[in-house]
Amino acid sequence: MKVHLRVLLAATLASATTGCESFLDINDNPNQQTSVTPDAQLATALVTTAANYNGNLGENNYNSYSSFAVGYWGKSGTVSGFSSEQTYNYTTNYYSGLFNTTYDNLNDYNLIQQNGSANGYPNHAAIARIMKVYNYLLLVDQYGDVPYTNALQGIGNTTPTYDKAEDIYKDLVVQLKGAVADINAAAATGRKVSSEDVVFGGVMSRWKQFANSLRLRILLRESQVPSLKDYVKSEMATLQTQSAADGFITTDVVVQPNYSTNAGQQNPFFTRYGYAPGAINPTSEYSFVMPTNYIIRQYESNKDPRITQLYTVGKRTVDGKAVPQYVGTDLGETSPPRFVATDATVGSRFLVSNANNPAGGTFLRGANAPTVLMLLAEHKFSKAEAETRGLFTGGEAAAKVDYLDGIKASFLQTYRLGNAAPTTLEANPASTPQVPSTNPVVLAYEKYIADNVGNPLVDYDAAISAGAELGKQSVIIYQKYLAENTVASTEAWDDYRRTALPKFTVSSRSASPRPDKLPTRLLYPQTEVSTNQGNIPTGTTQFTKIFWDVVD
Structure with a gap:
């Protein structure tokens, strides 16, 4: 693994609050301990995750890659290039920045966790522990086996061994449970989290909800692997028991460090595909x-x-x-x-x-x-799938409610304006389509449902079951696919490889030998091939499946 000695300039954003000012100019060396306190590091780390997920320039963000892979985006006739996107013929240089930028970000969180635990910042450490899971999940879902147990040691180990993806997944669940326990056990005298938390503003109960929703995402990924069915069933039962107190997310999970129209302070996706600060014409990539x-x-x-x-x-x-x-x-x-x-x-x-x-x-x-880390719609659809498949209690009745709430959450997110608060169903009293509402977005949602009675792609009752075990998985995944368009393409791509749904149109120029004419993962980057080749799993190609990819 490449050792990164870099100045952390990934998020040059301004804020009037002291907690957020500090993340503008921190010089982090991930290969040694730092005296910078966790509260001064947290905002930068969170904003960097947002940019890595959805907005970094070049081949350095997950959603741009996934938007092409899963059939949301195509190349326009305005520009040449994009041959990898058109043929699905990946190389070790294709989106190679994802691997190293994610490990850079993991180093940040690792320092926050270590320093927080040692110096009276238990809640900061717990947040970092949750965000390490978020980032490792991104890596495993695109690369499979990656350095984990021996990673993040800087110059202490520049060529870490690779862990099995399935083993990492199981430990990620352990880490999320541990983070929730850490928050519950945090001493009252521990340093409070404040404005440096540019996700939840220091409300630790919401971090617990996010951790639980991440656990559900992880367990669903594993749920169709035959050898893991008993494990998943047991963990799902435990998750439901724990959620009675801590619950799941109730809004979109977003990063908002007071993005503004100033240079270096804009939403990263808007900067890349919209308008540069002060520009009167859109960026060139807007037309690509x-x-x-x-x-x-x-x-x-x-x-x-x-x-x-x-x-x-x-x-x-x-x-x-x-x-x-x-x-x-x-x-x-x-x-x-x-x-x-x-x-x-x-x-x-x-x-x-x-x-x-x-x-x-x-x-x-x-x-x-703001930049989305997890959509409320995704969580609602995931919960509906777990219920209709018997992984959660509640059965079809509960699944239908969550399914409809998933569509509604998508409408609320799609129509939300500017810097408004994240999507929340609770802010709009109509939690089912039968309840009258004067909210124009809810009315648009209700009309959509009414216009599609009998349509198996929208009407839950009319949807065709894929079998007793899978319930109404197909219609749930279809609507989830629509909700995640571009905003959370990474999750749609992961769901496609997990379920083979929906059956989107594949490039006529695809070089893939698979029946669906698609790849299954990214290749390890050239930097890793050059510096840690002895530890890279042998025989991996862009058609080597991630362990949870068992349905074609």
């Missing part, structure tokens, strides 16, 4: 990607109003005339639509929230918009 025809059809064919918040209306030539409509591309298309006003066919792009369109732009809703 476009929605696929597949994802556009899913919204249009189901009368789904969320599409109006996602993409611009393009135009397509029909009978010699340019007709306004949503225009996408097919994966691997050799001549995709371009974004040139003189073209008869103009592709659709991400809709941007701005002064001219304050009500739109889910993906690019503003420079000050």
